[in-house]
Amino acid sequence: MDDDASIHDWQYVHNLIVPGDVLSLDDVRARTSCNRMEVAYLDDILVGCTTVRPPTGDNGATATVIARVLP
Structure with a gap:
């Protein structure tokens, strides 16, 4: 994701599926530096x-993969 349209689309899907963890566009931009989105x-x-989310020192060799699909 390297343009505003894809960042906005990612934010829209995330916020629709995870309403308890609403992210701003700045939040999403910040996450692109450490995650593959x-x-x-x-x-x-x-x-x-x-x-x-790639493996880090905190989680050993474990990567986390999250898929969100619109209904």
């Missing part, structure tokens, strides 16, 4: 987003 489209229709 993607948006998914079917043709031109937004269908979901993903986050991959």
Whole structure:
């Protein structure tokens, strides 16, 4: 995600699926520096987003993969 449109789409999906953890655009931009984040489209229709949190010293060799899919 390297443009405002994809960051906004990722934010929209996240905030719709996880309403208890609403993120601002600045929050999302900050997370792109340490996580691999993607948006998914079917043709031109937004269908979901993903986050991959790489292994860190805190979690050993474990990566976390999160997929959010719109209904």
